[in-house]
Amino acid sequence: MIFLVPGETGGMEVYARELVPRLAAMDDLEVTAFVNQEAAGEDFGCERVVVPVNARNRLEWVRGEQVLLPKLAEARGCELVHSLASTAPIRGRFRRVVTIHDLMYKIVPEAHFGLRGLGMRVLVPLAARSAHRIIVDAESTREDLHEHLGTPRGKISVVPLAGAPVGVVAPTPEEELRRSLDLGAREILLTVSAKRPHKNLMRLLEALALLPSPRPLLVMPGYPTPHEAELRSRATELGLDNDVRFVGWTSAEDLEGLYALAKGFVFPSLYEGFGLPVLEAMARGVPVACSDRGSLAEVAGDAALLFDPQDEQGIATALARLLQVHDGAPLAGVCRAAHHSWDRTTAQTSAVYRRAA
Known part of the structure; x- marks a missing residue:
């Protein structure tokens, strides 16, 4: 190692x-x-x-x-x-x-x-x-x-x-997490990844900007990289400063708390060898929308909304559907994750x- x-x-x-x-x-x-x-x-x-x-x-x-x-x-x-x-x-x-x-x-x-x-x-x-x-x-x-x-x-x-085992770490209480990350009372969309170009976060921002106001709040934890400056700049150009929270490396307790309060999880990566965050979100009963590239469709199966990660409008449509997902979708994700x-x-x-x- x-x-x-x-x-x-x-x-x-x-x-x-x-x-x-x-x-x-x-x-x-x-x-x-x-x-x-x-x-x-x-x-x-x-x-x-x-x-x-x-x-x-x-x-x-x-x-x-x-x-x-x-x-x-x-x-x-x-x-x-x-x-x-x-x-x-x-x-x-x-x-x-x-x-x-x-x-x-x-x-x-x-x-x-x-x-x-x-x-x-x-x-x-x-x-x-x-x-x-x-x-x-x-x-x-x-x-x-x-x-x-x-x-x-x-x-x-x-x-x-x-995925990371469920129930091992106690989540940070919602009120505390909303206060510390300045989330207010808004609906939360969560994405978890390093700030690297192939994670396709730039197109995710473009897609978020296509949603009508009031938009959900996109929370983006993950260790920082030089690419984050480009993402922040583009968010400002798109008028998303109040709609995005760039969060650095997050404690296990805070990450569990974010999964607990998220309305949905989105993973727009251009390529993954597996895609652990998709499985972790499913295991926690969070509805998932993810890219259909690489292994992601294989991992998610029919328990996630799949989209073309190079189509901003397609991503935006998936985000809108994620916010209105039916009650059976989280259960489907939990069942899918249970196979791993x-x-x-x-x-x-x-x-x-x-x-x-």
Whole structure:
């Protein structure tokens, strides 16, 4: 888990925090977490070995994964190394499993730029070729690997993810949350994602502006990026300053509170390897409208309103329908989400280890 910088790695951090402790609790596995210096103090429910790199520095991340990790894993006597974030050591005297969450760098190249983009273009195909088994989150990603990288389908196992468990964290009370985030008494539409171009938040703002007044209040939690300045500027140009709340990284309690008071959840991403927020909203009984791209239609099924993420009017229509959704839609989402669990993800992951051994 050399990639994991706490609070900065989005869905991949959720994946690691839910999966690793469950794997460690299995009787037939002995698990060691190899972490970077930023995550040295984090508890993953198993023994930790600190790889002496700062993962915010992409070159250090690569050096840690490709040079230091194989030596440390061999010294620990590891029989198998599972890399959780799409890249992996290409050699070592152990079996190698890699989870490739998506091919964002190829399908939506603007999502990865600079040194990170170059690294993904080189390291993801290397990981796919050198791994003994590959795990993906969705069938659509298996097809992406086969189409774009030529990876044999038989080498790839689809292991769906799950949302954050419901009821573990007490939500911030509605009155307190409305006061702290300046939400007033308005209807809330929620979207949860990093402020990155491929998340398509710019078109979501354009769509919101097409709705007649009084509009719902769009709340946008997620860790900030340079793209947020562009989003804020466009919101001002569209006259949406009073209709949007840009919220940074949100505590688990506040996020649960936002799910509890939201009238609907919208996820307009151009491409996702899975789309954890969609599943999390469904599990909490929040009506969902989401993009029909990548894995999202596969994850949402018929329990969400689907739209073309490049059609602002289509998004606006979905938002309007979301505000008038019938009472059965939340139940459909809850049932859909119930098919996913981290215990099932863990069991299927351990089965992949046995195939790779």
